[in-house]
Amino acid sequence: MPLNELKSLLIDGDPGTPESRIVRVMSERGTLSAAQIATATGLARSTVSTALAGLRRSGVVIEAAGGDTGKGVGRPATALALNPEAGTCVGIHLGLDGFRLVVADVSHSVIFEKTEELGRDYTPARAATAVKRAIDAAYAENSLRRSGLIGVGISVSGPVSPDGVVQRASIVPLWAGTDIRQTFGPVLQRPIFADNESNCAAIAEMMWGAATGCEDFVLFKIDVGVGGAIVHRGQVMTGVAGSAGEFGHMTIDPDGELCRCGNRGCLELYASFVRPLALAERLHGRRMTMDEVIALALEGDVGSRRLIEDTGAIAGRGLGMIGAIINPPLIVIGGRMALAGDLILEPLIAAYDKHTLIKRRDVDEAKRTRITIGRFTQNDALLGAVGLVLRHHGRLG
Amino acid sequence: MPLNELKSLLIDGDPGTPESRIVRVMSERGTLSAAQIATATGLARSTVSTALAGLRRSGVVIEAAGGDTGKGVGRPATALALNPEAGTCVGIHLGLDGFRLVVADVSHSVIFEKTEELGRDYTPARAATAVKRAIDAAYAENSLRRSGLIGVGISVSGPVSPDGVVQRASIVPLWAGTDIRQTFGPVLQRPIFADNESNCAAIAEMMWGAATGCEDFVLFKIDVGVGGAIVHRGQVMTGVAGSAGEFGHMTIDPDGELCRCGNRGCLELYASFVRPLALAERLHGRRMTMDEVIALALEGDVGSRRLIEDTGAIAGRGLGMIGAIINPPLIVIGGRMALAGDLILEPLIAAYDKHTLIKRRDVDEAKRTRITIGRFTQNDALLGAVGLVLRHHGRLG
Structure with missing residues (x-):
């Protein structure tokens, strides 16, 4: 009955046993070699070997085809994964x-x-x-x-x-x-x-996307709202009331317009889809979607480009503050605005560097914050919902 | 030779052994019971017992007088600590x-x-x-x-x-x-x-001060500069170039005055000692220290009070942004401005609640961010330097 064993190791049982630590790491990361498992769990190689032998005998762990198990000379390491039939x-x-x-x-x-x-x-x-x-x-x-x-x-x-x-x-x-x-x-x-x-x-970007292998990063999402997440040592920060990463509600102008959150001058009012879309609709005299505006911009329409550039500049200024206080190695831009690619990224990066504390020119490559477009813009929140279970994050009760 | 054993367990050896995990937790937290050690390390009680017996035999761990080892009925748990002579x-x-x-x-x-x-x-x-x-x-x-x-x-x-x-x-x-x-x-x-x-x-506030027992908090420091730190799951965030927690350099007015960091309108320009002190000196026509201004305010001097209140209000506005994106259970106010006590805390909390996303009235007590004055204002950075070694944080090489 591999299922019951897997469920116990992954969900209900003592998380401190070598078997449970191994299964949890494999659930988080997918296909791994025994050496990668030892590094990720902090367990001795011999302990990992013994536990893996048992897990393979009971069918919880199987040999996987392919998988990135590290580079090296000599015989390739065996790629292992949880048995897809186990759960x-x-x-x-x-x-x-x-x-x-x-x-x-x-x-x-x-x-x-x-x-x-x-x-x-x-x-x-x-x-x-x-x-x-x-x-x-x-x-x-x-x-x-x-x-x-x-x-x-x-x-x-x-x-x-x-x-x-x-x-x-x-x-x-x-x-x-x-x-x-x-x-x-x-x-x-x-x-x-x-x-x-x-x-x-x-979580989706960390497990399968632009932040794969990165334990520390910020996701900044530009869509009908502005939001995001802060990941530190592989853990998503939630906050005492669940609002960590709500970048859209940083007050950038305390006397600005009213926001749906009840504050004034929130970043979301300036850096989301809403304003550029309203301007584009006025310009074109018809209802439009952001995807259309982005498509027009990519075809070279100068007005659509400017709307995206201005959004990038104000988003970059807000991100500059986030950079000053979080200083992550990586920022992933998500949300549908990310579909604009370099059109949004270039003005955003320029504004970020202007307003943040540690500027590109001041530090060598390894200490710079890399800003990139996310891999998932349409289904990140959905894939991440699966990731909640696989990474055992946000368990209720 | 308990010293060599301790140094190996704490600094150089395999951090995955039960002995090493126990010694590291005791180094971080000071006096603990065996039950508290089991909880903190995630090791089974029996593993902890066996390892502790060995550590006590070799003199690395000793029985400590007193210590907070949890409340309960019946025989009090034995309080254990690392042997002060061991290192x-x-x-x-x-x-x-x-x-x-x-x-x-x-x-x-x-x-x-x-x-x-x-x-x-x-x-x-x-x-x-x-x-x-x-x-x-x-x-x-x-x-x-x-x-x-x-x-x-x-x-x-x-x-x-x-x-x-x-x-x-x-x-x-x-x-x-x-x-x-x-x-x-x-x-x-x-x-x-x-x-x-x-x-x-x-680290000092977490180990011995206002954040004892709290694994998630923000330190916000108001002194000649404005700075701070973000602690997540007991780990201080450092940032890829070391600037995490530099709250003083959030841009609150991109067209504001030039800051020493090369940006404009940084929070530090408005929320540090520097401006209120310059105003106080002009008012009193002599050189003054912030300690004097705080003392005058505590004696009831209305001008000094107002300077501190205004500093609290602008600091609270900046903290409101930090609250929106970190949403910590606890914010500790540090730096010498903390000596003003409630004079700084009250306007700061009011401004925080006005500008942050999750407001006091919207959530029950357990989900509110508590804001308090730090325990250490004079020697926090010094005690924390010892804490770096005891918590094995910031090891170089």
Whole structure:
């Protein structure tokens, strides 16, 4: 029964045993060699060997095809992974008018993906029932053992406190005050993990995207809102009420316009989609999407370019403050604005360097903050919801 | 030979053995019970018992008098500590015109403290020689074994990169670019640990002060400069070039006055001592210190009070941004301005709540950010230098 053993090692059992530490590292990182496991767990090579032998005998760990197990001369190291048949997890992203669902196995392969519309202002109870039905259908259609589901990760469009309560300032206003565990736990009957969508996006970039192998970075998201996440030593910072990484609500002008959060002059008012899109619509005399504005800019439309450049400049100024106080080795730009590529990146980097404390010219390459476009702009929050379970982050109860 | 065993467990040996994990936790936290050690290390109780028996036999661990080993009914748990005779460490705080030195043992007792003047613009080489002489004298005077010195922690008035190079924007300009390990290592012939003075201050507050038992907090320092530190899961964030926590250099007015860092409108220009002191001097027509202004305010002088209140309000606005993006459970106010107590704290808290994202009224007590005055305002950076060694933070080489 590899499943029960895996679930115990990953979710319920004593996390201090060598077997549990090995399985947790493999769940976080996917395919690894025995040497990489020893480094990541801090366990002695001999302890790792003994424990791996047992885990392979019971079928929890298998040899994987390929995988990046480090470079070296001589015989290549055996690539190991968790047995995909030993367990699956579900990621849910709760959006404005519906949810997306993904099923993945513990070897990090996506098995199934689905979008389900619920209409504006759907209630938490309705979402829980619909999610349950969608999971049941997905498992039946794909002939997956329902008992193999080790946990459900839920990505929410708003701050989520460490005990799983959605805070105000959520994009889905009806959800403010919702207790995620109470809402989904009894319906799903599985361990629930939850966090803010930007924190999930950071986990996706760390596990599979632009921050792979990077334990310290900032994700800065430019979309209909401005948000982000701070990752320190491989852990996403959540904050005492769940608002860590809410970069959009730094006050850059205390006498500025009112923000939906109740403060004035928040960075989000200047650096999100909303203003450039309104200006573009006025200019073109019709309703537009940001994707259209970005496409026009990439085709060379000077007005669209300027709107994106100005957004990059103000976002870079805000990021400069974040750089001064976090000073991360890497900043990943996420959100749909990232689709503009260098058009947003160049003015953003110039403004960052102008306003931050440690400037490029002052330090050598190794001490510079690298700023890059994220790998995922459309499905980062969804993939990250799976990542919550695989990395055991944001466990409720 | 308990000394050699301790040094190996604490500094040089495999950090993964139970003995090493136990000794490192005891070094970080001081007096603990066996149960507290098991919780802190994540080791099984039986493993802790076996390892502790060996450590007590060899004299590395001893029974300590008193100590907070948790409350409960029945027989009190035995309080254990590292043997103070098993090792000592030195903390150095490099200031504007000299250094301070403290010697402490591994059970966290301060044995000796000294201030040494070197005059303005002393060179790194001169400091290294003077520090060596002062350490030798301190060990001779107190009949301490020189071979018992397990490491020297150095607290620097400027950003220090993880590889030990003092960055620009240092209060001691001559030190910019100095490699701390190259400067002190060959002279002292002992493991060297180094970090920025605000990061050291945070370590002191975490180990012995207002943040005791708190693994997540922000230190915000108001003094001749504005600085601070971010602590996440018990680890001080340093940043890729060493500038994490440089709160004074967040740009709050991009068109404001020029700052010594080369940017405009930094928070430090508005929230440090410098402006209120200049105004107080003009008002009173004489040279004054901030301590005098604070004393006048505490006696009821309305002008001095207003200067402190205004500083609190602008500092609170800056902190509001930090709160929005870090959302820590605790903010500790440090620096000499903290001596003003409630006079600075009240306007600061009011401004924080006005400008930050998650406001007091929106969340219950457990999710609020608590803001408090630090315990150490005079010697935090010095005690924290000892803390660098005891917590194995900022090791160079």
